[in-house]
Amino acid sequence: MRERNVMLLHYATGLAILLFGGIHIWTLFFTYPFQGTIWETTMRFDSMPYAILPVYRNTLLALSLLGLLVSTTIHAFNGLRIILAELIGKRNIWIERGLFAIGAFLVIYGTRTILIAHMLV
Amino acid sequence: MSQRVRWSTALQNLKTMLIPGKYGLERWSYTLQRVSGVVVSLYFIAHVLETGSFVGGVTVWAIPDYDFAERAYREAVSFLKNPIFDAGLAVIGLLVVFHTINGVRLVLAHFGLVLGSPRRREILETPASFSNRQRALFWLSISLAIFAMLYTLDALMGVFRP
Amino acid sequence: MEAVRFRVHRFRPEDGHRGSFREYQVPKKKGMTVLDGLIYIKENLDPTLSVRYSCRMAICGSCGMRVNGMEVLACNTQIVELEKKVITVEPMKNYPLIKDIVVDMSEFFVKQKNLKTWLIRKDVVEQENPTRQYAQTEEELEKILQFTYCIQCGLCYSACPVVSNLPQFLGPQALMKLYRYLADNRDEGEDRLAAVDKFEGVWRCHFAGSCSTVCPKGVDPALAIQLLRRAALK
Incomplete structure (x- = not known):
């Protein structure tokens, strides 16, 4: 992959995080309390045993969470790749492969969490 | 090129990244963007692992039965109910908002949009890349980040509520 | 006459890896630049000091160095405007060092x-x-x-x-x-x-x-x- 496309991907995922992360925070505001704190509201264990938040039980919101997970992973691990290369003063193929492996694990594990929490599997 | 990592070089490079020196505002933006990016990345990894534990950890790959789900959920909640984590979330809110707005500023700068244009200039004039629009966006990111931190403290811990 | 203290980075390749700082008292004159101070040291105090310079008027770009932690042209920097009693002169970073404050570009x-x-x-x-x-x-x-x-x-x-x-x-x-x-x-x-x-x-x-x-x-x-x-x- 050319470095130009990596950079464009970095910008695109950054702007995608702005969108999906905004939705992610906005869903928390649905439950913003006027008495008590957000902790007591979001962490309440109602009759919904699997869904963490009642408002999250929505396939579109699950998809937006998935988008947030994937774009944040790409953005974060590309950033870490650049910072680590500048930290040790050269590119190291094993560091880049290791970062890719951790990122792939995070996407798979997070996708599983999203699917279970929204009762989609 | 050898693949060996020299620790003395890494330490020296870390110092260059973390100490802005007297080089001005943009150098501070470089350092802060870097630090906030790394800290938020670590938080993101922790967040994915932590939300995974809400549905029962690594061993669960399908919807579990009700009793197991309730127990896993209560364990995760009791682990997270800790004022240190709440204070940490306020710091994360600060860093996320700073990184976001400053990131938008950097994207605009990288596309040459908020910078001045090349022109005839005197030696002691401010460089066109240090334009007022670009610096205003930096200060906007700082102020919104501080606002976000106070808001998070209020939302999570009720600091500013009687 | 008022004097200003120069802390100049000294390094000889045959002495090993790390350089050291040596101090010199230089009498202050009106309109004196950092480069003038270094030339005064070389002429009167320590002839072994190596400095690279040529035009003395910020045209040739030979006398780049770090003065008090900032990269400047020594000929373009007045001692008065530094407003410091001690002037630390170091070589530029990111270049291999040849001698004292002279680097390989x-x-x-x-x-x-x-x-x-x-x-x-x-x-x-x-x-x-x-x-x-x-x-x-x-x-x-x-x-x-x-x-x-x-x-x-x-x-x-x-x-x-x-x-x-x-x-x-x-x-x-x-x-x-x-x-x-x-x-x-x-x-x-x-x-x-x-x-x-x-x-x-x-x-x-x-x-x-x-x-x-x-x-x-x-x-x-x-x-x-x-x-x-x-x-x-x-």
Whole structure:
């Protein structure tokens, strides 16, 4: 992959995080309390045993969470790749492969969490 | 090129990244963007692992039965109910908002949009890349980040509520 | 007469890896620059001190060094305007040290040369023996004029945090010079952008702005690199 496309991907995922992360925070505001704190509201264990938040039980919101997970992973691990290369003063193929492996694990594990929490599997 | 990592070089490079020196505002933006990016990345990894534990950890790959789900959920909640984590979330809110707005500023700068244009200039004039629009966006990111931190403290811990 | 204390970095390659600082008392004179102080030391106090300088008027770009932690041209820095009792003189960073405050700048020049920073025309015969004038309009000139003032003193290369961390990075000066020829409407060089579209190329600039802060000629390399990046992103 050319470095130009990596950079464009970095910008695109950054702007995608702005969108999906905004939705992610906005869903928390649905439950913003006027008495008590957000902790007591979001962490309440109602009759919904699997869904963490009642408002999250929505396939579109699950998809937006998935988008947030994937774009944040790409953005974060590309950033870490650049910072680590500048930290040790050269590119190291094993560091880049290791970062890719951790990122792939995070996407798979997070996708599983999203699917279970929204009762989609 | 050898693949060996020299620790003395890494330490020296870390110092260059973390100490802005007297080089001005943009150098501070470089350092802060870097630090906030790394800290938020670590938080993101922790967040994915932590939300995974809400549905029962690594061993669960399908919807579990009700009793197991309730127990896993209560364990995760009791682990997270800790004022240190709440204070940490306020710091994360600060860093996320700073990184976001400053990131938008950097994207605009990288596309040459908020910078001045090349022109005839005197030696002691401010460089066109240090334009007022670009610096205003930096200060906007700082102020919104501080606002976000106070808001998070209020939302999570009720600091500013009687 | 009032004196000023110079803490000068001393290093001899045969002494080992680390240099040390030696102090000198230099009498202050009106209009005295840091370079004048160093020349006074060399003439009267310590003839073994090595300094590289030539024109003494900020034209040649030979006397780049770090004075009190900032990259400056020593001939362009008045002792009075530093407002310090002690003046610390160090060599520039990111270059191999030769002696005292003299550094080896060959890599800096090689990086610039590899980018072919000169005017390239398809018609070489015409370029060598032009038959007419190739005039530019005022607008076309303003796009590149600021960047032509670069004197290759290497201060930006020393201040850049990315060059310090990633030695293969091309550096602010080479990228700025490439943009100067890319933006020139008389230039017909091909693949100018392909030369910087790699990991160590233009993408490693993080807009830390240190190059524009230290530039003694008002060139603003940070602006040129962002404009180069915009051209490469299109």
